Amino acid sequence: MPGDTPYSGNRRLADRRPETDWRNVLPTGAPGASQGTPYSFWVREGDATKLAVILAGGGACWTGENCALHGRPFYRPFAGLGDGPSDFGGIFDSENPENPLADYTLVYLPTANGDVFLGDSITTYDVPESDDRPPGKIDILHKGYDNAVCALDWMFSAYPDPKTVAVIGWSAGAIASPVYTHIVAENYPAALIRHFADGGGAYRAGEKLVPLFASWGTANVLRRISGFQDIEIEALSLEDLYVRAAELHPEITFHQYNERHDAIQGLFLHLMGVASPDVGANMDEAHAYIRERVPNFRTYTSWGHDEGIIGGYYDAVPALNALDNRGRPHVLDRFYTRQVNGVRFLDWFAAALGGDSVENVACIDSEKQEHHWVRPGFPR
Template sequence: MTRTPLILLAVLALVLAGCRSTNTASTALTGTHTAMEWTRVAAPQGDCHCADGSPFAFWERRADPTRVVFFLNGGGVCWSAATCAFTSTDSEGENDDYAWNLSSVDPGNRSGMFDTTHSGNPFADYSFLYVSSCTGDAHLGKSVQKYSPQLTVDHNGLANGTAAIDYLAAHYPDVKQVVVIGKTAGSVAAPLYGGLIADKLPKAQVVVFGAQSGAWPDNAKFNTDILGTTWGAYAAMPGWAIQGLTVDRWAVPTFWIQAGRHDPELVLARFDFAYDPHAYVEVTNWTHGDPTGLLALTDANEKAIEAAGITLHSYTAPGADHQIFEPDKFYSLAVNGVHLSDWLGKLVTDDPPADVHCTQCGP
């Protein structure tokens, strides 16, 4: 393939949601395809910042300008003085619950989906925008919370994420397909970001693939107290995202419904391990502490979404695993004879594939 020039202007003139962006780059080349070559797009000014006020940034891999993966990384979530504390347990900038700045985030050249030299990678030639959460709000928040006299947290995820969307629209004006991929907490926001991107780029096909949040429940207290009050997400959304829903009914599963109703051309899909222990940790307060109920919750959520008239393509794998995008099992994982990487390849290139669901799911 033709190598895209990788050294961008040191200072970009574009203003992104009040944020001025600058880029730094590194390069590598392996095999037939160009390996991941990340450019850091820093946004040190304006509305873009992390939970502790430190600068926000995202990363870019420039390849095919007509096909882009918009990757919403995880980063954890928080909603209390205990979970939102700026105290490190393993590395600077994050605790066991969430990352409050980006000091420990570096995409690097990874394996799994990020190994763009792998012959089975359906995204080998795609450009990438890699957006990490550093605000504890699943890329959705617009709220400043003083949890204690010593702890004030800026749940600023929506401004950060929409800055990356603005960058996508400005730098990929001829894009034909955007694949929004959300990982763990990033998958919570994935369908809403699909709708936001479709609004910005109406000529592009938008595919949404959210992984590992299928068990997040419709819980009126969580919807009101966390999504509504703590994170301020409900009030920050465009009208279509909350249309017809009071805050107590605005739940993570309904994000898929609202996005699908807003833009019926969106291709919507999800992935989950049946008994993902990390998914369990994030929803345990709202599922009465029963990890064996995760698969039932995931299946019930999908049923409710489809009962609302939305087509949600799905791939449910057995077991209590967690990571899927970075490890090599991105290629080796197969359920009922269907490899996940092949299933994704069909999702973005052909008519969407049939759902895949484990028969022996094993807790």
């Protein structure tokens, strides 16, 4: 049975697959990362009929202060040889027998333009004076859409006939994942398409999103995507991207995971100008908005204050007694051990990936930890 293995999602870094299992690809025509440096993505070969395209997290920027590297940046500005996922756990851990993506071909797209893959602009920002620098200007390549499309074009050519394709995004990559699910579905009409977003469900921020879309050139992106051209950018919410994609593809169920008190989403809401962000309330409102409009949307809302479950993020579980694990906390890969109301996330994710219908899951006590974990050598 899943979960009865003593493996429990734990493995030493030294035991992980070597870097050579991942191939770095520099796509032809990609405009480059935020500062004009080359953009590249990563591929790990598996079954060519089963693909997972993964839109990575990495923050965002939309002002001179949070785009300039000497300011207060909250985003990843580069994507190169040092930005591969070889040391990640979660869905990247191909040695874990419970990983439902272990035999998939993985195509990993780093975020590197500060625009959550929704950018098509070169924007000049005013950079305020800092302690050791006068005020100035900076040009940012918000070209996340073009970089991603170049990577996807490579994938469409290299793997022309997959049977199953999972489109997965986390954090920044989760936000645009419904749009890219649509793009992938249009290019693989014969394949079974799955969607999963890890985070990004609480940005129900109304007009505070407008300056971000303007800085990124998101209107330019939507005008280039069949089925999205008529969306008005001034009234656009991120939930509208889910609604439109779900309307265009009623055969696809769109899935989203969040932690109820996600501090990263709270931080970015604050940076956007929300004085006292209520992540949980925003999430409830956003989910209700989507559910009122489309039936093919499911959510798993966990206890916790962190962000990210698919990439090998870890939970520290207090020891049961002073001699257990030498008194230190146990560190667990939450992709394999997180549980809410008795529903193990891994089982929910694997069912969704397999095309089974899953129910919405939401924590009752958002502070109480719940783990599905068998300690090696101990009875259940």
